Amino acid sequence: MNRNISLYEAIGGSETVRLLVESFYPKVQAHPLLGPLFPQNIDPVIEKQYLFLTQFFGGPSLFSDQYGHPMMRARHLPFPITPERAEAWLDCMRRALQEVGLDEQLQAIVLDRLSGPAHHFVNTSEEET
Numbered sequence: 001m002n003r004n005i006s007l008y009e010a011i012g013g014s015e016t017v018r019l020l021v022e023s024f025y026p027k028v029q030a031h032p033l034l035g036p037l038f039p040q041n042i043d044p045v046i047e048k049q050y051l052f053l054t055q056f057f058g059g060p061s062l063f064s065d066q067y068g069h070p071m072m073r074a075r076h077l078p079f080p081i082t083p084e085r086a087e088a089w090l091d092c093m094r095r096a097l098q099e100v101g102l103d104e105q106l107q108a109i110v111l112d113r114l115s116g117p118a119h120h121f122v123n124t125s126e127e128e129t
Ligand code: HEM
Pocket: 034, 037, 038, 039, 045, 048, 049, 052, 056, 067, 072, 075, 076, 079, 081, 085, 086, 087, 089, 114, 117, 118, 119, 121, 122
């Protein structure tokens, strides 16, 4: 990856982030461990994730501009996130990245960047669910 540009620019900016979230959430909804945590109307979640990932990958700070400091771990506390669910989330993202057809090296970089936060959001052990 060209080190002078952000990951956001490297993956193709707004258009790619849009395709990614639209490919990702149907997989999340269909996943037996993840689907039940999400509302039936997934559109507002897709929109927030679009704003967040834009910012997270180094694009404009769309999420913070609308919702303030992300505090993503805190925002996830109402939901029982087990290690298994973190892996399931990352697996849906891996499949979405493939579906969008991103360059393989970039797919690996994106997954790696998301893997830290996903595990950091774990707040429940499997025995508690
Ligand atoms: C580890 C597994 C994860 C699970 C099970 C999970 C689950 C959820 C759930 C249930 C919601 C709330 C949906 C709603 O009712 O509005 C949510 C919101 C959200 N998640 Fe996750 N999530 C995970 C990881 C991540 C990661 C790694 C990121 C990004 C780095 C992320 C970003 C977001 C964003 C931006 C929102 C919207 C927050 C808001 O409402 O302000 N999530 N997530």
